[in-house]
Amino acid sequence: MSFRATILRRRHLAPFLLLLSAVVPVFGQAANSPIAFANEQAITISFVQAPNLAGTSGAAGTGNKQWLKVEFHYGTTTAMATPFLDSVEFKIWIEGFDMLAKNPPAGAKGVSVALTGDVTYVNVPAGRDNYGVFYVHPNTLARYSDDKGYEQFERKYDVHVEAYVGGALMDEINKNKEQDALGWFKPLTVIPNLVYRQDQTPFTIADPDRYPAIKLTAPAAQ
Numbered sequence: 001m002s003f004r005a006t007i008l009r010r011r012h013l014a015p016f017l018l019l020l021s022a023v024v025p026v027f028g029q030a031a032n033s034p035i036a037f038a039n040e041q042a043i044t045i046s047f048v049q050a051p052n053l054a055g056t057s058g059a060a061g062t063g064n065k066q067w068l069k070v071e072f073h074y075g076t077t078t079a080m081a082t083p084f085l086d087s088v089e090f091k092i093w094i095e096g097f098d099m100l101a102k103n104p105p106a107g108a109k110g111v112s113v114a115l116t117g118d119v120t121y122v123n124v125p126a127g128r129d130n131y132g133v134f135y136v137h138p139n140t141l142a143r144y145s146d147d148k149g150y151e152q153f154e155r156k157y158d159v160h161v162e163a164y165v166g167g168a169l170m171d172e173i174n175k176n177k178e179q180d181a182l183g184w185f186k187p188l189t190v191i192p193n194l195v196y197r198q199d200q201t202p203f204t205i206a207d208p209d210r211y212p213a214i215k216l217t218a219p220a221a222q
Helices: 014-018 138-143
Strands: 035-037 043-049 066-076 084-098 111-125 130-136 159-165 168-175 189-191
Touching: 035 159, 035 168, 043 159, 043 168, 066 084, 066 138, 066 159, 066 168, 084 130, 084 189, 111 130
Parallel strands: 111 189
Antiparallel strands: 035 066, 043 066, 066 130, 084 111, 084 159, 159 168
């Protein structure tokens, strides 16, 4: 059963390219939002090989050795009044499929799921070219793909990202394989904490200047 519904596609930010340091708020953003996703191509999906830091490479238990990398492009808007945002939280939902679900709908091979995670970046600078990133482990890709394989995470499955400042939703965007409604992920069964921050992966030292600093969790900060 599909939860998708056709809607109008998100509009491009035409003024975006005309500004040197800020993006312009558009329909769908919170009023006076200091942050905005770049455009409807703001989410980029790719498969990447983990660095061989020690021992053998690859994920035990699966033939797939590639991680899913989800990078998103955002910038600050003309509503931002300071050189830095103290913190911005990003939440992510990645569509998947659980073929091992115990109670699938009648006639279905499994259950549609949403893999979730979050990251909070601190001291985010003003500008139009800021980036964030999430990763999914190879075993998770194999576990939550359908019978066509983990490549479905690039070919078919959708991604939804939301940006929060001060606990309030500022903007949201989808990486659509079809023209899906913004709320496509809401009816899905949530599988939490399987989408990782960069510092939770072997890629922790990759591109150190590309992303803002990650806010430490409470135990690590004490």
